[in-house]
Amino acid sequence: MKKVMQCSKFLLSLVLIVGIVLAAAGHEATAKGSAKASGASSVFVAVNDTLVTYPVSPVIHKGTLYVPLVETASAMNISVQYSKGKVTLKHNAGASVTLPANGQNTLVKNGKTFISFRVLSQKFGFQLSYLSNQNLYRALNKGAALTDAQLANKYSSYIQQNKTKATAAAKPAAGSRTIYITFDDGPSPYTPQLLNVLDQYNVKATFFMLGNQIANHPASAARIVKEGHGVGLHGMTHQKNKFYASPYSALNEMNMDNAQLHKAANVNTKLIRPPYGSKPYFTKAYRDQTAAYGYRLWDWNIDSNDWRYKSNPQKIYDSVMRDVKNMKRKGITPVVLFHDQQATVSILPKMIKAIQAEGYTFKPLTNDMKPLNFWHDER
Known part of the structure; x- marks a missing residue:
């Protein structure tokens, strides 16, 4: 898996999304309606046997986790190409899909395009698992050799060093009437x-x-x-x-x-x-x-x-x-x-x-x- 530079904060909240719609990357930086991200938490993301690190943290918008598209796709051996308002994703095993860009399931922050981790995973046949002790979410397919426990042990030191205090999301406020x-x-x-x-x-x-x-x-x-x-x-x-x-x-x-x-x-x-x-x-x-x-x-x-x-x-x-x-x-x-x-x-x-x-x-x-x-x- 291709690794990018390490960062200390990661965000996560996965949701069920029926529609699969992707948006274009860097050239969308000035697009209207670019979403404001919120929240920070000690959450980690892996693809198969490798932890994904990002140049910028994933973001949570309206309760949905979005991960940087290019880096996550690369970790999954998926290429990303943009042309005439559409984005084409192609796995190195041959599976591909072309979708409209600038869709409702993406957001742009500081020139970076983000997509739901779950959406990208399931579209290309990855299963999802969750390792609660490390707050680690994993997308895996037949390329995974490690069990979840082995993966958690592999990255336990890194995760302990990079844990941050979660930012509280909205919840029923005590005494709010x-x-x-x-x-x-x-x-x-x-x-x-x-x-x-x-x-x-x-x-x-x-x-x-x-x-x-x-x-x-x-x-x-x-x-x-x-x-x-x-x-x-x-x-x-x-x-x-x-x-x-x-x-x-x-x-x-x-x-x-x-x-x-x-x-x-x-x-x-x-x-x-x-x-x-x-x-x-x-x-x-x-x-x-x-x-x-x-x-x-x-x-x-x-x-x-x-x-x-x-x-x-x-x-x-x-x-x-x-x-x-x-x-x-x-x-x-x-x-x-x-x-x-x-x-x-x-x-x-x-x-x-x-x-x-x-x-x-x-x-x-x-x-x-x-x-x-x-x-x-x-x-």
Whole structure:
């Protein structure tokens, strides 16, 4: 692998991106809309058995990791050529692709073109792995000889010497009087009513949706996005023995769910919430697998227990308001778990008015927020 000069800071956050669009390099320095990069963290990138070093650090823009295109392509034995608004990538094994330049999945910073590490990797058949102890992300194909553990050991001294303190990303601010309400298991036949209530009170929420339910109610999924609510993934089956069969099965369900979301609403998301919450089943192996694909794990700090009180919605109200007031006294931002169901919809207007009376503003979760989860895993 061709190495460039070493630098001390690296950035990373991987995301799932459906479209593959690349931009031209140096001559784009003055292009309009060049994106501003943000954040710095102790993250490292490798291709097969070699750590990639860059003349400039990778950047994170709107929660997406972008790596310098030319250096990363070179490390993968991919040539880059530009002509008439298009960029052609060609692997030395023969695979090639020509794509439009100046696309939505690239950015330019100080004359340098950056692209998603995951996008470039998957387009040319590289798999992704994540070594959590070193915060090292790896793209590998049949050219890799080392195991992940061997690679980590090979570069352990370098990584220890070059670790930097991560810059905190946006996250729910303690005592901000912001509340995040979330709805699992939809869309459902009750989603239109639920959205009507949210619209009536000018409230934004986040919906962790099941892929099969999106397929059954695509119009509701599209409306959720159109009306500015947050969207997250909840898998496909909601069956413990299937979803948690292996880390790969969990990842596969999230990817399939994301594909259904894109089909219905033309968007993708990085937000995930596994069935039944992340503890105890969503262990480190599962979290490493999904984090390598850019997913961010969300649980909650208030459980409405609406699934338990379907026949008595007033108990849903009492439970939530007790916990919201307790969080307010402690200065903790609430993230509330609801379900997309009739009982919840019926009590929601009363609950929204009471929460607003406590001085809260309702906001959706976004891809660039550091997640809240039971494992305290902020990836």
